[in-house]
Amino acid sequence: MLSESELGERLLQVEYMALQALVNSPGPEYVAALQSLADAVLAEAMMQKRVGTLSSATRRLCMRIGARINQLTSVLSQQHTEVDSLRSAATKEVSRIVTKPRRARRAKERERVDQPLNAVHMRDWFLRHLGHPFPTRNEKLEILLETNRSTSNPGSRLEYNQAMLWFINSRRRSGWTLFLRKYANGDKTMLMDIAKSLETELGGTHTQRGWSAGPTPRTRIPKLTELLPEMSESRLDQMRSDWAAIVEWVTVGVKDRVGDWVDKVIESVPRPKEEPE
DNA sequence: GTGGAGACATGACTCCGTAG
DNA sequence: CTACGGAGTCATGTCTCCAC
Numbered sequence: 001m002l003s004e005s006e007l008g009e010r011l012l013q014v015e016y017m018a019l020q021a022l023v024n025s026p027g028p029e030y031v032a033a034l035q036s037l038a039d040a041v042l043a044e045a046m047m048q049k050r051v052g053t054l055s056s057a058t059r060r061l062c063m064r065i066g067a068r069i070n071q072l073t074s075v076l077s078q079q080h081t082e083v084d085s086l087r088s089a090a091t092k093e094v095s096r097i098v099t100k101p102r103r104a105r106r107a108k109e110r111e112r113v114d115q116p117l118n119a120v121h122m123r124d125w126f127l128r129h130l131g132h133p134f135p136t137r138n139e140k141l142e143i144l145l146e147t148n149r150s151t152s153n154p155g156s157r158l159e160y161n162q163a164m165l166w167f168i169n170s171r172r173r174s175g176w177t178l179f180l181r182k183y184a185n186g187d188k189t190m191l192m193d194i195a196k197s198l199e200t201e202l203g204g205t206h207t208q209r210g211w212s213a214g215p216t217p218r219t220r221i222p223k224l225t226e227l228l229p230e231m232s233e234s235r236l237d238q239m240r241s242d243w244a245a246i247v248e249w250v251t252v253g254v255k256d257r258v259g260d261w262v263d264k265v266i267e268s269v270p271r272p273k274e275e276p277e
Numbered sequence: 278g279t280g281g282a283g284a285c286a287t288g289a290c291t292c293c294g295t296a297g
Numbered sequence: 298c299t300a301c302g303g304a305g306t307c308a309t310g311t312c313t314c315c316a317c
């Protein structure tokens with residue numbers, strides 16, 4: 001006959017297994033093992049009841065075991081229902097895509113399956129700090145907050161890591177990193193000065209230019225010819241052009257693919273009246 | 278019109294170096 | 298040690314071109 005502490009130990013085993021099953025995907029092996037353990041404990045309780053040694057504490061332990069098994073059964077059943085429903089939806093979707101005519105399928109394909117990042121706020125921040133597009137941790141968190149404030153779909157929420165990668169990729173792909181090496185010899189302070197000079201040269205507001213160099217402690221902004229006295233006028237022009245390309249890249253984002261704006265242009269052109277056949 | 282090949286865009290991962 | 302940036306790279310989606 002098991003003592004009360006031994007029964008308690010068995011219950012702990014049952015609870016541990018139930019917890020494992022709830023945390024992981026509960027497979028049939030969990031349920032079988034759990035059921036066997038529970039059966040052993042219940043058989044012991046029945047036996048103690050028969051011989052008149054079943055205490056109220058032991059009865060409570062048995063009730064807790066029953067509750068855990070019910071809980072697990074319910075979770076299992078719920079998961080099976082969800083899996084079935086997902087499987088059915090996936091099958092329908094695959095069959096729909098496979099059987100659809102190509103034209104309709106192409107149109108559908110334009111809705112990218114992998115949700116594009118909501119880069120509006122990151123893009124905006126980048127353009128406001130083009131001289132030094134390296135947000136601090138707090139600034140990244142603010143961008144995340146701003147981005148996710150306007151996102152109702154939890155599946156498309158921007159993660160910290162995504163924002164970090166976006167800035168790394170964008171600096172590289174916009175040509176910013178190349179510009180840094182080409183015109184500032186890898187010196188970020190120098191590039192900030194160049195950006196400030198370009199900003200002053202162009203004049204206007206952030207809205208008019210579409211970009212800003214970002215905040216700087218400098219009080220006097222040197223001219224480009226002072227900053228880069230050895231650079232020829234044609235090379236300075238090339239630099240201005242490269243800078244404009246960076247601005248263009250960050251502003252537009254290549255997600256607005258050629259095909260998309262061509263479609264818009266085509267749609268905007270008034271169609272000639274169709275000739276009767 | 279359709280299908281395939283190749284190019285391109287983009288998000289994400291890994292590895293390594295660096296700064297604090 | 299940790300966080301971060303840069304570079305290289307991969308996976309996937311999209312687009313364009315071209316042969317049929």
